[in-house]
Amino acid sequence: MNETMALGGAAAGPAALAVERVSHAYGARKALDDVSFSVRPATFAVLLGLNGAGKSTLFSVITHLYAARAGAVRIFGHDVARQSGAALAELGVVFQSRTLDPDLSVEQNMLYQGALQGIGPRQARARARDLVARMGLADRLKDRVRQLSGGQARRVEIARALLHAPRLVLLDEPTAGLDIKARADILALTRRLVAEDGVGVLWTTHLVDEIRPDDQVVLLHKGRVLADDRAVAVIAAAGADSIGAAFSRLTSGAGEEDA
Numbered sequence: 001m002n003e004t005m006a007l008g009g010a011a012a013g014p015a016a017l018a019v020e021r022v023s024h025a026y027g028a029r030k031a032l033d034d035v036s037f038s039v040r041p042a043t044f045a046v047l048l049g050l051n052g053a054g055k056s057t058l059f060s061v062i063t064h065l066y067a068a069r070a071g072a073v074r075i076f077g078h079d080v081a082r083q084s085g086a087a088l089a090e091l092g093v094v095f096q097s098r099t100l101d102p103d104l105s106v107e108q109n110m111l112y113q114g115a116l117q118g119i120g121p122r123q124a125r126a127r128a129r130d131l132v133a134r135m136g137l138a139d140r141l142k143d144r145v146r147q148l149s150g151g152q153a154r155r156v157e158i159a160r161a162l163l164h165a166p167r168l169v170l171l172d173e174p175t176a177g178l179d180i181k182a183r184a185d186i187l188a189l190t191r192r193l194v195a196e197d198g199v200g201v202l203w204t205t206h207l208v209d210e211i212r213p214d215d216q217v218v219l220l221h222k223g224r225v226l227a228d229d230r231a232v233a234v235i236a237a238a239g240a241d242s243i244g245a246a247f248s249r250l251t252s253g254a255g256e257e258d259a
């Protein structure tokens with residue numbers, strides 16, 4: 001039985017995300033080398049890797065900004081290259097760089113996204129209000145994004161990514177640059193989406209303290225998947241006593257021939 005089946009069971013319908021033998025290169029530089037893993041629905045999965053591991057490249061392939069040189073990506077069974085509309089309808093994305101308009105209000109940013117997604121204005125307004133409230137920002141709906149803290153703006157970005165009710169959300173280093181409290185808040189809110197709404201999450205980070213024992217961890221290093229299992233199992237398989245120690249053990253020396 002492979003790890004994917006162990007994590008979710010093979011008979012439970014399509015994976016929220018299936019990355020199948022994906023490779024990508026920038027010229028001669030291999031950024032992703034035969035990457036495969038999957039994320040079951042309603043699962044919090046962590047894509048863990050150091051700078052340059054290939055995490056952002058993988059996000060670009062999953063969101064179809066780049067066409068993979070080889071392999072396929074499926075979102076709830078829909079191939080992102082051949083059934084992009086159906087695949088992307090199930091997907092919400094929070095990119096690493098800030099993408100809100102600072103001069104528009106929180107609500108205007110949300111409604112703009114609603115228009116892009118083809119959601120009617122009444123429905124978009126109601127959903128925006130609900131999601132912003134769930135992110136703990138009900139009283140900031142009419143404020144300009146410029147007036148928010150970095151953590152609050154991140155929460156708006158998460159709310160915006162959820163506007164079209166996707167069942168899979170990708171977050172690329174969402175806590176980068178935030179203080180400890182803001183990081184913890186965003187992590188807790190995102191975990192709640194998994195537990196209460198059944199959203200599948202792929203959370204990219206290089207910070208091992210964001211990982212819980214039961215989380216799925218996909219360890220990406222120099223474009224290759226070195227481990228894919230629950231954190232406790234990754235720790236045990238590496239003969240380590242923490243995910244940090246397992247990470248160090250698994251990555252030391254691995255893939256040096258490509259450096």
Ligand SMILES: Nc1ncnc2c1ncn2[C@@H]1O[C@H](COP(=O)(O)OP(=O)(O)OP(=O)(O)O)[C@@H](O)[C@H]1O
Binds near residue numbers: 049051056058
């Ligand atoms: N546009 C590009 N052109 C050429 N090489 C690139 C480009 N983007 C990324 N790379 C290279 O591909 C590899 C993977 O980079 P990528 O940005 O995907 O990693 P990452 O894990 O997201 O790192 P970070 O945490 O720093 O964003 C690196 O060696 C990087 O230098």
